[in-house]
Amino acid sequence: MQREMEALSRETQDRVCEALERIDGARCQKTVWERPDDGGTIYVDRILEDGDVIEKMSVNFAIVRGELSEAMKRAALGAERRLAAGDPRFYATGVSIVIHPRSPVVPSAHANYRYFELGSGPEPAAWWFGGGADLTPSYLFDEDARHFHRLHREACDAHDRSFYPRFKKQCDEYFYIPHRGERRGIGGIFFDQLNDRDPEELLAFVRTCADAFLLAYLPIVQRRKDVPVSEDQRRWQQRRRGRYAEFNLTADRGIAFGLKSNGRVESILMALPPSARWEYDGEPAVGTEEARLADVLRHPRDWA
């Protein structure tokens, strides 16, 4: 399973990079980093910065091996869950995709597909899949939200009709910013510690999701990338990027885990937006598009 998930992650990395390079014209820069004195940790970062359409994109493949500390367990599993005591060795692999377009009317997107094993014996003491995809617009176009969610519902339904409702809800829960009382974006799907059936079946589900992501996201980029925008819209986008950074730095369990795993900081924090603003007391005026988005972030909707 380790080899299969590594292959799927690398393929996904290739396909996402190629698709976005085609839209943008700019090329990703590749950086490979291996942890010194460790036979098993590698990061392959592919980064596109300062493109015409994409202001910052990171599509990172990683294999991480190490020992779980208590802080990492909390970060990985959430405070409410516990791991049986035992062999603290772990293995993780996956691909992480973060796309921050330049235009305020093109939403940011994030997707991540990962596989985790505990223990160092020939058979893992525990294993699971995690992943998901979600959309973070600065301006909300209902047809984009419906399209993104519909494609992910279809991907889920092809495997288990209970998946989409569960994973949509988990996504709204995961991307919550407690001190703001709002979500980072308009959601998508999020699943974690998925191990309730044959691993090959779950790998097939993850593959369907990874295929769905580009079909869900690219049409939105194509539809919006050339729409003229105002300076006020750009400023609102900068402020929404501030909230994005707030989520990633205060609430994201994946980032907290990465930072505590002696991981490569540059790779882990590449999800941060290229730029951000913080202004005082910037509640949008009632009846504006900005207020409509803020309302949906406080009260998630059913889109599919």
Added chain:
Amino acid sequence: MQREMEALSRETQDRVCEALERIDGARCQKTVWERPDDGGTIYVDRILEDGDVIEKMSVNFAIVRGELSEAMKRAALGAERRLAAGDPRFYATGVSIVIHPRSPVVPSAHANYRYFELGSGPEPAAWWFGGGADLTPSYLFDEDARHFHRLHREACDAHDRSFYPRFKKQCDEYFYIPHRGERRGIGGIFFDQLNDRDPEELLAFVRTCADAFLLAYLPIVQRRKDVPVSEDQRRWQQRRRGRYAEFNLTADRGIAFGLKSNGRVESILMALPPSARWEYDGEPAVGTEEARLADVLRHPRDWA
């Protein structure tokens, strides 16, 4: 003591606002917020945004009353300390000053002076003072660092010659960003849970510190504010502001406490920089001014 510290905090707020308004020309906007259904919590925010010299300044006075939750105790005291079980009511007052100048060669500055009481009886079950001041340059001028530290050493020495060495060290420890292996800035002084002598003596010390802050900071602003700067310097400043946001959102105990105290988010997060950038792999080239700063942030120096 509550009334005395409230008065000192309000005076300090007035003096800092007036001094920076005089340099900038722009005026602070005042916002008063009281927690509904609570006789004892008030925030008085004074904010200057988009000035010619000051891009964003917040000078906030607050009185906060409430009950300490476990999360707030951890945030207030650090994980290693414990409070005796007992009456969870608390009272806190103080002034918080954050100044983000526009120019990359004028350092950001932060100062905070606060007084804390536990318990709801006529005599507090516990009380302490906290506070400090620190400087966050994007470009390091040794004479500025020496001047800022010297003024704070003199303020400390006037009360206890053990203070500056202790509080300078605590400042370097407090403003550490673990995942970056560096400090937010070049330090200053930081003290907390100070209650080892008569409260009037400690109030006098806090007053000396608050007086020293403007004398320590204003000459630096005057000296640097009209120096021409390049676009590259502005970009480096934006990236340093990204680190500032990383510290505040991942490591600052005061902000964590505020967010967990059901406080006013806008007031608490006003310390965030007006803007920030995150770029991939931006280590400065060896031998540059940017690299010299980065080195000092990793290896704090004695400045006074």
